[in-house]
Amino acid sequence: MELVFALVIGALTASGVYLLLRARTFPVIVGLTLISYGVNLFLFSSGRLATGAQPIIGTTDTYTDPLPQALVLTAIVIGFAMTAFVVVLSLRSLADHEDDHVDGHQDAKAPQPEQNEEGTGK
Amino acid sequence: MNQWLTAPILIPLLGGILQVFMGYAPISLRRTLAIATTVLLLVSTVVLVVLASDDSYRLYAFGNWQPPFGIVLVLDRLAALMLILTAILALLCHLFAIGGADEGNRQFHGLFLFQLMGLNIAFLTGDLFNLFVAFEVLLIASYGLLMHGGGRARTVPGLHYVVLNLAGSAVFLISVGMIYSVTGTLNMADLAIKIPKVSGENLEIVRAGGMMLLVVFALKAALLPLCFWLPKAYAKATAPVAALFAVMTKVGIYAILRVYLLVFGDDAGALANLGMDWLFPLALLTLAMGVIGALGADNLKTLVAWQVIISVGTLLAPIALGSVAGISAALFYLLNTTWTVGGLFLVAELVARQRGSARDRIVTAPRMRNRTFLSVLFLLGAVAAAGLPPLSGFFAKLLILQSPMSGPEMAWLWSVILIGSFFTVIAYSRAGSIVFWRTVDGHIEEPGPLGGNVSVAAGALVALSIVVVALAGPISDYTDATAIQLQNPSGYIEILKTPMVGEDN
Numbered sequence: 288m289e290l291v292f293a294l295v296i297g298a299l300t301a302s303g304v305y306l307l308l309r310a311r312t313f314p315v316i317v318g319l320t321l322i323s324y325g326v327n328l329f330l331f332s333s334g335r336l337a338t339g340a341q342p343i344i345g346t347t348d349t350y351t352d353p354l355p356q357a358l359v360l361t362a363i364v365i366g367f368a369m370t371a372f373v374v375v376l377s378l379r380s381l382a383d384h385e386d387d388h389v390d391g392h393q394d395a396k397a398p399q400p401e402q403n404e405e406g407t408g409k
Numbered sequence: 410m411n412q413w414l415t416a417p418i419l420i421p422l423l424g425g426i427l428q429v430f431m432g433y434a435p436i437s438l439r440r441t442l443a444i445a446t447t448v449l450l451l452v453s454t455v456v457l458v459v460l461a462s463d464d465s466y467r468l469y470a471f472g473n474w475q476p477p478f479g480i481v482l483v484l485d486r487l488a489a490l491m492l493i494l495t496a497i498l499a500l501l502c503h504l505f506a507i508g509g510a511d512e513g514n515r516q517f518h519g520l521f522l523f524q525l526m527g528l529n530i531a532f533l534t535g536d537l538f539n540l541f542v543a544f545e546v547l548l549i550a551s552y553g554l555l556m557h558g559g560g561r562a563r564t565v566p567g568l569h570y571v572v573l574n575l576a577g578s579a580v581f582l583i584s585v586g587m588i589y590s591v592t593g594t595l596n597m598a599d600l601a602i603k604i605p606k607v608s609g610e611n612l613e614i615v616r617a618g619g620m621m622l623l624v625v626f627a628l629k630a631a632l633l634p635l636c637f638w639l640p641k642a643y644a645k646a647t648a649p650v651a652a653l654f655a656v657m658t659k660v661g662i663y664a665i666l667r668v669y670l671l672v673f674g675d676d677a678g679a680l681a682n683l684g685m686d687w688l689f690p691l692a693l694l695t696l697a698m699g700v701i702g703a704l705g706a707d708n709l710k711t712l713v714a715w716q717v718i719i720s721v722g723t724l725l726a727p728i729a730l731g732s733v734a735g736i737s738a739a740l741f742y743l744l745n746t747t748w749t750v751g752g753l754f755l756v757a758e759l760v761a762r763q764r765g766s767a768r769d770r771i772v773t774a775p776r777m778r779n780r781t782f783l784s785v786l787f788l789l790g791a792v793a794a795a796g797l798p799p800l801s802g803f804f805a806k807l808l809i810l811q812s813p814m815s816g817p818e819m820a821w822l823w824s825v826i827l828i829g830s831f832f833t834v835i836a837y838s839r840a841g842s843i844v845f846w847r848t849v850d851g852h853i854e855e856p857g858p859l860g861g862n863v864s865v866a867a868g869a870l871v872a873l874s875i876v877v878v879a880l881a882g883p884i885s886d887y888t889d890a891t892a893i894q895l896q897n898p899s900g901y902i903e904i905l906k907t908p909m910v911g912e913d914n
Contacts, residue, residue: 322579
């Protein structure tokens with residue numbers, strides 16, 4: 288179980304980091320989400336992996352640490368809010384620049400679209 | 410248990426909730442309530458400073474759980490100093506904001522107050538995971554504030570800022586998980602007991618966790634390899650927001666001071682002074698980088714944003730050396746630099762408003778209105794920031810220069826700070842002389858009068874550097890006592906023995 292768990296965390300984080308380094312906002316956001324999944328699983332495992340154990344002493348023979356579960360829950364809530372915000376922000380950036388490049392445009396030397404402040408109607 | 414400790418968190422929380430529900434109330438009412446909240450916050454932080462100045466630690470345990478099992482708030486001299494520093498800065502920024510910058514977004518005051526709440530939780534908390542939550546609270550409010558006012562120019566730096574901080578949060582969680590998996594606790598006082606006892610292969614896990622934590626704090630503090638997000642984001646933000654953000658990098662510095670002196674301090678056994686040998690050269694490089702950036706800045710706000718990075722380097726260099734005198738000097742400089750940089754952001758905005766289409770770019774332009782007043786403010790701010798006598802920056806840098814023992818560190822510190830200060834003076838005098846003196850004939854459309862609120866706020870923030878000089882004696886006594894308290898973490902660890910059961914009932 289530990290090996291599978293570790294491989295899953297590794298795969299999630301590796302693909303997340305790869306996507307985070309892309310130049311378009313959508314892969315970046317997906318990458319951030321994958322990283323946060325990997326991080327949440329990692330945080331969960333910091334209380335040691337156990338099967339058939341409950342986080343309440345006395346209900347089963349062994350018990351599992353409840354604190355990492357509480358930490359993961361907090362991290363999930365915060366991560367969800369942050370992801371929602373960054374999605375809206377990247378849509379705003381797309382609308383402002385008509386390009387979903389993370390720098391707002393492909394290349395500083397590339398020809399810029401006509402900058403017509405009034406005409407775009409946004 | 411001391412209930413006062415919750416005041417700096419509850420006041421902006423309740424004030425902020427009020428603002429959220431009053432989005433459609435008349436703006437004068439919202440402004441009055443928002444300023445009243447900030448004034449109340451300042452009053453509560455003054456109470457906390459008075460409480461903290463008897464050198465004892467005060468504790469508030471949520472739900473009356475016996476530490477280390479619950480989340481605790483801990484008040485000591487350092488926390489109280491950071492609280493009052495933030496509250497004074499926030500009040501003046503808020504005063505500036507109600508001069509017109511808060512229009513255009515109904516939730517500005519709510520976000521501003523939530524930002525203060527996040528900052529105050531970060532300063533008061535005694536729990537590593539709660540510190541993460543505080544960072545997220547202040548960050549999500551800062552994302553909203555950074556976007557305030559809208560405009561194409563803000564989306565790209567904002568996006569970079571958000572993505573970078575989300576990646577930083579992931580690293581923070583990983584390091585918290587690593588430390589928890591070995592020690593089984595996240596209470597800072599308990600960590601200070603458990604970490605010296607870690608041995609064997611667990612040692613390397615904690616070491617890796619501690620170093621990753623330093624990376625996160627360095628990202629917040631904008632230390633060199635992680636500082637390039639700052640100038641664009643700060644230079645593009647609305648002026649009062651940028652001025653408030655002057656304290657955001659100081660949160661990273663506060664976290665480094667708190668965690669690395671308490672948890673990884675001299676008593677931490679194999680992990681004593683973890684990462685501090687990296688911090689010193691990086692701090693000096695940050696200082697040099699900030700000076701280079703300031704020399705190359707093409708507008709006043711970017712210049713001030715690079716000054717933020719200069720001050721981060723100047724602060725972390727003596728902190729990394731870790732002597733009592735160095736930490737005391739760094740705290741003195743912290744007070745001075747945060748207020749001065751905040752004031753300079755506000756002055757840059759006022760200058761930009763008076764110069765028509767030239768804005769705050771460092772180019773020749775027709776003569777601005779109110780030139781005398783603004784140029785005096787800029788001069789005061791620049792003198793205080795660059796560290797020339799007679800203002801507070803000079804005394805702060807003098808204290809920092811006096812702090813190290815003689816040796817190679819002293820030589821490096823002296824040469825980098827003195828050469829850096831020299832080039833900072835050049836950067837400011839170049840900017841000031843072009844913006845204020847070299848005028849060309851031309852016509853600026855009437856920029857509207859300089860409002861009372863904004864002038865008072867910008868003037869007061871800059872003039873605080875004179876106040877710091879006048880009160881230099883009491884302030885340096887306070888920072889000396891703070892540094893001594895920080896160097897003796899045994900007092901902080903004592904909070905674990907505070908009995909909770911049976912108290913107050």
